[in-house]
Amino acid sequence: MNRHSLRLRLVAGGVIAILIALAVSGGALVVVFERHVSRTLAQDLDVHLKQLLAGIDVDPQGKLVLTQTPVDPRFADPLSGLYWQVSDDHGRSLRSRSLWDSAMTLPADRLGPGETHQHEATGPGGQRVLVAERAVTLSADGKPVIVRLAVAEDLARVSAATLAFAKDLAIALVLLGCVLAAATWVQVGVGLRPLAALRRGVADIRAGRTRHLPSSVPTEVRPLVEEVNALIDAQEGEIERSRGRAADLAHGLKTPLAALAADASRLRERGECDVAQDIEAVGEAMGRHVDRELARARVRGRARGSAPASTSVKPLVGSIVATLSRTPDGGRVRFENLIADSVSVPLDRTDLAEILGNLIENAARHAAGCVRLTVDGSRPSIAVEDDGPGIEPAHLSRVLERGIRLDEQGGAAGLGLAIVQDVLDAYGWGLELSTSELGGLKAAVAPRPALLEKRSGPAENAAPSTTVAQQV
Known part of the structure; x- marks a missing residue:
């Protein structure tokens, strides 16, 4: 696809927009998921904190005692990632078995009665933990004892859950992106379909099948x-x-x-x-x-706005040959009309007579004794050949230039073949000059794609003429 293609630009713009939207939404979803897991973790810590609060007490000697431990078995596994710790204002403390021989370093936080604070801290082994703490006041022999309770959980759980979610989300977003890209391609194709109709309309105008572009188009294109x-x-x-x-x-x-x-x-x-x-x-x-x-x-302009003409070639050639046979040049040569009766071409009869009349007259003027006319019905291509001196291959392209003559003699003005090409241009046809099998010049008229296909094929091996011709 050409880099200047409108379809490519629209699809590329749509894909880029899709990628940006998916990237932003994916990042936002990961952040939302992480916050959701963190809130869930905080709620779990609050439950553990309430269980711990229900089992803490102070004996008559003022020591902290735990009458009921939290039910989660991870509190009993060393370095399991779930910990609790209780301390009073006299420096006495109790810790879960999961802390092993270490203690959590809590920030200097002033807690009001009944308040629960949550913050991140450093746990055993340098773990990053989320801590939920609360302060309560207990009584020992009528003396108030301020007790600080803390429950913490390793945040690696949140990171692991977030990473797993991000991986699953990435796969889903990739699949969604592919679906959206395919939908963009289809949408652009549907949106540009009116332009394809306009292109066909322009081609119909050039071919003479219609005079105007169709009016049944979308409002934006009208x-x-x-x-x-x-x-x-x-x-x-x-x-x-x-x-x-x-x-x-x-x-x-x-x-x-x-x-x-x-x-x-x-x-x-x-x-x-x-x-x-x-x-x-x-x-x-x-x-x-x-x-x-x-x-x-x-x-000029005949083809536009009119139905395509169709002319039978052989009768027209016969009429031209009969007329030229009465001229001095035509009377001395033999005309071989090898065109089938059924051959016809999409050209106006008068214009085709103008074309073939010039070519046959030119061939008769320079032929030694024979002029041959053939048609390749598959293209179609009409060829006029003679057995004259021909034209040097190096000069063939110059012959079609207006007013150029390879000889400077004779009464013609040097416009014959150039005018033939002008007439052919009105129909999208072209003129090709080459060396004939008879030894002279071969002039072929055909639709331009046929000429281009022929020129792209292998070159003819006919030997060039050694004489500068006078065929213009």
Whole structure:
């Protein structure tokens, strides 16, 4: 996928947003879970503290005694992570067996009667523990004794539970992220589907199947469609005006050209043949320009807004050959029309006649004795070949440039093949020149994808001609 792709940008933006949202939510859930476990731990400590308070007492000698120990068996296991400790204001203390031979260092905290404080402290072996403590006042022989009770639990339990939760949560979030990424891909595809419809609409306009983009599009895209359709209408109007101006100009030149030809005839009758010949050559060149401009004005924009034309090739070629056979160049060559009766191409008959007429006339002018016409129906491709001197491969591309002639002789203006290509461009077709099997030039017209496919294949091994041709 191209890095400039709109789909890629939308999907990448959606995936990044999903990752950020999942990361933030995952971290928040871990924090919430840790707080929940800590609250649960604090509630358990409060229960143990109440059990410890229920069993503590002071004997007549003022010593601390424990009449009932907390029921949790971890208090009896050394360094189990659950501890209790009782001390009075005289420095006497009792400890759970789980503390073994150590004591908890409690902060200097002033406790009010009945108050329960919770805080973190350092337990046996450097453990980080959560401590819940409470102070009560007992009586021994009528003397008050302040007793400080503390219950603590190792916070490693909270850390372990949080880590296990985070691992399970990470797996769930990864799966959720994959599902959301796939949903984003589908959502973007559905959202961009109208653009694909617009692309097909533009292709239909280029192919001449329709004149405007479809109006049944989402609201967000409708302004773009309306602007494009308005642009198409404006462009078609400008093209139509340009065609009219070109046609008016060409028709306006025909009358002066006819008068110029008449003047040349009168000069010839007076015996001024050289001047008459020069005038006739100039008039012929100007007439050729006028005819080609009329053809280009006629064909430009023809495909847009009209149904695709279809022309049977063989009858048209037969008509062109019959006409050329009556000319001096056509009368001296043999035409081989190898085109099947069923072959037709999606081109207007007049435009196809303009194309083939130029190519066949050009081939007849330079052929030694044979002109062959064939069609490759799979593309389709129409080929005109001759057995003339051909064109050097190095010069083939220059021949298609406007006004270029490899010979500077003859009366033609050098526009033939270039004008053929102009007409083909209106239909999305192209012209390819190569060396014919007959030894001369092969001119093939075909849809552009077919030409591109052919050029990407193996090069022809035909030997190049050693003579510079005069085929323009």
